[in-house]
Structures are given as structure tokens and as C-alpha cells.
Amino acid sequence: MMSTLDEGHKPAEIYDAHFVPALFAQWGPVVAAEAQVHEGDRVLDVACGTGALALAVDEITGPAGSVVAVDANPEMLAVARSKPARIEWLEGRAEALPLPDNSFDAVVSQFGFMFFDDKPQALREMVRVLRPGGRLAVAVCDAVENSPGYGAFARLLDRLFGRQVGEAFRAPFSLGDAGRLRELCDEAGIEDAEIVERNGKVRFKSIDALVSTERACVWTLGGVLTDEQFERLLKESRTVLAPFVIKGGVIEFDMPSLIIRARKP
Known part of the structure; x- marks a missing residue:
């Protein structure tokens, strides 16, 4: 279980070892395609x-291109910098990008936008650093109800521990509303934005691995549950999530995303 397997590991290390292969790695090529990233792009x-995402983009742009990656969390960046790549890693906030105007062919972002403090300002900053004609693609999780496994898990949390715990888990899904995303684009002055839906899969090696990883996530259930509550959740999840188990005990289900797609005039 996560409580013993990853004891002493930092949240960024747990994220990279468990969430990236189970959820996020698959989305890099998808988001890059929505931004029409090509060889030689910056x-x-x-x-x-x-x-x-940065690693996936780096594969596409190749030696003729270049990739800059920004994050506000130094622990995340420390893990990123340990990877062999030509990427320039920078610490900074999305609302105040430490980069010059009109300097990128494409700007991409996946599954961070819902946590930004000032979302319209972050969008303005992304457009500011784009060259004229540059492309933008920003992915967020669709509503939790549109992910059958995570929807069932959220309802289980509500039933076992109350709505407050369920809402903590739902935080990453808070922008799963195309209408709300269009409003944010309007506030940012992005007039031609499109919102497209793309589907991905959640895939953990077991139900226990999924539950343990979620418990360890500082952005959702980290520090929320006692050991006794965790054991109860683990037991109940084995029944509630059983319909999503496939060959070998692996758990797999759909997790769609919504992607803001735009071009700078």
C-alpha cells in the first residue's frame, strides 16, 4: 500500500511515480496535437x-526546436530536472510568466489550469508570450460525473465520510464545464477559443493502488483521512470499483478532458 511503499517520499516523487503513468503521460501527445506542435517549434x-507534457513536446520539436517548462512548485521542478532532456526548466507562476512577449510558436498546459489563482490572467499571460499566429492548448479534467470510475469513487467518499471529503477529491474536476471555460476565455479576451473534448483512460495496477495513490495526493485526499478511515475506504472500494477491473486485477476506466484551443491573431 502507498502508506508503506512510498513512506518518506515527497509528494512530487509520488506524483511522478504513480499518477504520471496511470493518468497523465498519455495526454502529452494529445495536447501537443491540439496545439499543432511541429518539428522545429519553440x-x-x-x-x-x-x-x-514537456517531454512529449520535446520529442516532437526535435533538435531544431526548443522547449521551456514553467512551474510554481520547486519540488516538481526538482523531479523534472532529474530527467534527461534538453528542456529549460523555470520556476514561476502562470499569472506572471518570467518570459518575453511574442516568443513561442505554441503554449501548452495540462491539468494545472484548474488550480491557478487567477485563471483569466493566466490565459492572458499565455497569449502574451505567443507569437502572432501562435497556438494555445490548455487541458483540464472534465466533470467527475463523466469519468465512471472516479464518479463512483467520489460518491463513495460522500457516503462514507461526508460531502466535504468528497469535494476535496473533486477539486481537480472543478473546471469540467465547457460553458465556464468559455467564460474564462471571454474574460481573458480570447475571442476565438474552441472547447473540445478528448477521452483518455485511468489505469492502475489494482484497486488498492488507485486508492492508496489518491490518499497520498496532497492536492486531494492527502492528510484528510485517518488510518482507520483509509482502511474502511480500501475495503469499500474493492466492491464499488469492482466493475472497472479488467484482466490481471488492473482497474481501468474513461477519464475525459476538455481542452481550450485558440490561436493568437
Whole structure:
């Protein structure tokens, strides 16, 4: 279980070892495609985390291109910098990017936008650093109800521990509303934004691995549950999440995202 397997590991290390392969690695090529990233492009990844998207973009842009990746969390960046890549890793906030105007062919971001303090300002900053004609793609988790496994897990948390705990888990899904995303784009002055839905999969090696990873996540359930509550959650999850178990005990289900797509005039 996570409580023993990863004891002493930092949240960024747990994120990179467990969430990236289970959820986030698959999205790098998808978001890059929505931003029409090509070989030779100069690309910025905003809220890069431990580098899943930046690494995917770096593969596409190749030696003729360049990738800059920004994150506000120094622990995330420390993990990212340990990876062999030509990427320039920078510490900074999305609302005040430490970069010049009109300097990137594409700006991308995956699964960080919902946590930004000032979302319209972050969008303005992303557009500011784009060259004229540059492309923007920002991915967020769709509503938790549209992910069958996570929806069932959220309802289980509500039932066992009350709505407050369930809402803590739902935090990453808070922008899963195309209408709300359009409003944020309007506030940022992005008039031609499109919101597209793309589907991905959540895939953990077991139900226990999924529950243990969620418990360890500082952005959702980290520090919320006692050991006794965790054991109860683990036991109940084995029943509630059983419909999503496939061959070998692996748990797999859909997790769609919404992607803001725009081009700078």
C-alpha cells in the first residue's frame, strides 16, 4: 500500500511515480496535437509538473526546436530536472510568466489550469508570450460525473465520510464545464477559443493502488483521512470499483478532458 511503499517520499516523487503513468503521460501527445506542435517549434509548457507534457513536446520539436517548462512548485521542478532532456526548466507562476512577449510558436498546459489563482490572467499571460499566429492548448479534467470510475469513487467518499471529503477529491474536476471555460476565455479576451473534448483512460495496477495513490495526493485526499478511515475506504472500494477491473486485477476506466484551443491573431 502507498502508506508503506512510498513512506518518506515527497509528494512530487509520488506524483511522478504513480499518477504520471496511470493518468497523465498519455495526454502529452494529445495536447501537443491540439496545439499543432511541429518539428522545429519553440514551445512553452505552463504548470509543467514533473514534465510529462514537456517531454512529449520535446520529442516532437526535435533538435531544431526548443522547449521551456514553467512551474510554481520547486519540488516538481526538482523531479523534472532529474530527467534527461534538453528542456529549460523555470520556476514561476502562470499569472506572471518570467518570459518575453511574442516568443513561442505554441503554449501548452495540462491539468494545472484548474488550480491557478487567477485563471483569466493566466490565459492572458499565455497569449502574451505567443507569437502572432501562435497556438494555445490548455487541458483540464472534465466533470467527475463523466469519468465512471472516479464518479463512483467520489460518491463513495460522500457516503462514507461526508460531502466535504468528497469535494476535496473533486477539486481537480472543478473546471469540467465547457460553458465556464468559455467564460474564462471571454474574460481573458480570447475571442476565438474552441472547447473540445478528448477521452483518455485511468489505469492502475489494482484497486488498492488507485486508492492508496489518491490518499497520498496532497492536492486531494492527502492528510484528510485517518488510518482507520483509509482502511474502511480500501475495503469499500474493492466492491464499488469492482466493475472497472479488467484482466490481471488492473482497474481501468474513461477519464475525459476538455481542452481550450485558440490561436493568437
